[in-house]
Amino acid sequence: MNSPRPATHSDLPQIIDLLDTIFRREKGVEDQSVLTDFPLVFDDDNLANCRVIERDGRIVSHAAVWPRTFRFSGESISVGIIVLVATDSRYRRQGLAAELMRDLQVAMPGLGCQLGLLWTGVPDFYESLGWGAVQTPGWIVREATSSQDRQGQLRVVDYETNRHLDALHHLHRDQPIHSQRTRAESAKLFTLPKCPVLVGEVDGHPVAYLVEGRATNKRGLVEYAGDPGDVWELICHVTAARGPQQLLIFPTHPELAELARAAGWTIAPLVSSKGFGDEMVLLLDQTIAETGIVEQLFCWGLDQA
Ligand SMILES: CC(C)(COP(=O)(O)OP(=O)(O)OC[C@H]1O[C@@H](n2cnc3c(N)ncnc32)[C@H](O)[C@@H]1OP(=O)(O)O)[C@@H](O)C(=O)NCCC(=O)NCCS
Numbered sequence: 001m002n003s004p005r006p007a008t009h010s011d012l013p014q015i016i017d018l019l020d021t022i023f024r025r026e027k028g029v030e031d032q033s034v035l036t037d038f039p040l041v042f043d044d045d046n047l048a049n050c051r052v053i054e055r056d057g058r059i060v061s062h063a064a065v066w067p068r069t070f071r072f073s074g075e076s077i078s079v080g081i082i083v084l085v086a087t088d089s090r091y092r093r094q095g096l097a098a099e100l101m102r103d104l105q106v107a108m109p110g111l112g113c114q115l116g117l118l119w120t121g122v123p124d125f126y127e128s129l130g131w132g133a134v135q136t137p138g139w140i141v142r143e144a145t146s147s148q149d150r151q152g153q154l155r156v157v158d159y160e161t162n163r164h165l166d167a168l169h170h171l172h173r174d175q176p177i178h179s180q181r182t183r184a185e186s187a188k189l190f191t192l193p194k195c196p197v198l199v200g201e202v203d204g205h206p207v208a209y210l211v212e213g214r215a216t217n218k219r220g221l222v223e224y225a226g227d228p229g230d231v232w233e234l235i236c237h238v239t240a241a242r243g244p245q246q247l248l249i250f251p252t253h254p255e256l257a258e259l260a261r262a263a264g265w266t267i268a269p270l271v272s273s274k275g276f277g278d279e280m281v282l283l284l285d286q287t288i289a290e291t292g293i294v295e296q297l298f299c300w301g302l303d304q305a
Contacts, residue, residue, distance in 0.1 A: 004103040007050035007062075012042065014059040015052060022086045029216045032193060034084060037217055038305075039188045041066045041083050049111065050084075051103055053096050060088040061096035065104045067111050068303055069180040072293050076180075079297075080104075080113035080284075083305040101129050109284050115294065116282035119305060123278040131280040136298045137251045138270035141260050143244040144221075144235070152233040159190055159197035159209070167206035168199070171225040175252050177296065179303045189302040192218070198238060200230050210234035211301055212245065220246030220275060222301025228255035248275050250298050273298040 007015060012035070019034045035042055041064055042050065050064040063085040070077050082104070087097045108116060120126055123133060159168070169186040172178055181189065190197050194215035200208040208226025213219045221238070224231045231253060239245055248270060249256045260267055272279035281297070283289055 002054045004051045004053055004100050006048040007052050007064075009047065011052060011059060012047075015050065015062055016042075018059060018062060018088060019084050019086055022089075023084065024216070027216060032216055036193050037215065038066075038083060039192075040185060049104075049107075051100050053100060055091055055096075058088075060091040061100055062086055063097060063100035063104055065108060065111065065113070065116075066305070067108075067113055070297070070299075071178055071180060072296060073176050075291070075293065077288065077291075077293055078112045078114050079299075080108045080111060080116045081299070081303070081305050082116060082118035085118075097125070098129060101126075105129065105282065105284075114285035114288050115297075116284060117297070117299065118280050119272055119274050119277040120280060121277055123280060126280050129282075131282045133278050134281050134294060134297065136270050136273045136279055137296060138273075138298060139249040139257045139260075139267045140270045140275050141247040141249070141265045141267055144239050144247045144260065144265050145263075146239050146243050152236075153202060154200035154208070154230060154233050154237075155202070155204075156234060156237050157199050157201060159199050161187060161191065164197075164199050164206050164209075165190065168197070168209050168225070171206070171209060172300075175225055177250075177252055177298070179300060181303075192302065194218075195222075195302070198234050200226065200234050208234055210238060212238055212242075213301060218301055218304065220248060222248055222304075224253070228253050228259070232256060232259045246275055248273070248301070250300070251296070270298075273300075274304055 016035045024032055052059045053061040064083045065080040066083050067080050169183055195211055195213050195218055198210045199206045208230035211223040213222045
């Protein structure tokens with residue numbers, strides 16, 4: 001019986017095949033791969049945080065943690081996002097995924113993680129490992145009705161790394177609640193497959209952006225930054241051009257909820273930062289419970305698992 005071990009470079013083809021089979025091909029998705037959908041998870045820096053179990057000479061189970069730091073109005077919190085937990089269907093209910101999760105949970109404090117965070121369709125599996133469900137602050141518009149494109153002040157253009165990376169990196173960082181990203185991380189996240197980024201410019205200077213997720217793992221209007229009026233203009237632009245979309249309204253932009261209501265869109269409380277699935281946390285540092293941060297926690301689209 002082989003125990004959990006950190007992944008190595010030579011494991012990657014087997015890991016990606018296992019995960020693409022379960023999370024992509026079995027769902028009828030042929031044009032996405034977890035390797036390019038989660039470039040920072042499989043980055044050299046994080047590969048040891050991807051854990052595997054082998055049976056019969058093959059990798060049959062995988063789970064990973066992706067440590068991120070979030071800023072909450074000046075405070076920092078280190079969060080381990082749990083990603084891509086899966087077992088080959090022929091080896092399920094043998095305790096393999098639970099063994100990988102226990103291995104990660106022991107390792108997470110040593111990686112600096114104060115809190116674990118995940119989204120799942122199988123909450124019972126994680127509950128038995130100590131995780132609890134949370135509700136995210138914010139609102140959701142399930143399918144924003146198409147709107148007339150308003151003649152606003154912005155020139156709306158597609159994201160180009162050379163022209164926009166620095167400005168968008170700063171717009172993200174200026175949010176009162178945001179994930180800490182290096183410039184290189186921003187460069188990768190703003191060019192994820194099937195997640196086009198629209199940029200609103202004034203006099204050639206980017207003042208707002210909006211990510212339109214068309215990927216199976218990122219769907220709808222999942223991330224934005226800038227003045228709420230400018231973000232609203234981008235939302236109207238994209239729904240006019242491409243029809244109804246799911247809109248996630250995070251507590252950084254409460255004004256968007258008012259603008260959406262005024263436009264006649266139906267708004268509901270946001271249950272999970274993804275808009276679907278159960279969002280769960282694992283407290284690794286008990287002092288976090290007293291800060292009120294867990295109740296405010298939400299995770300922007302491009303940092304989601
Ligand atoms: C969910 C999944 C990872 C579980 O893997 P596994 O190796 O079979 O899990 P384990 O054998 O370690 O399960 C341990 C316990 O978790 C619970 N559990 C496992 N799978 C479960 C499921 N699908 N639903 C509810 N509870 C489940 C059971 O209590 C199980 O113990 P038991 O077999 O003694 O009853 C696997 O079914 C899978 O790959 N599913 C498809 C991908 C997926 O949905 N991943 C989760 C994404 S967040």
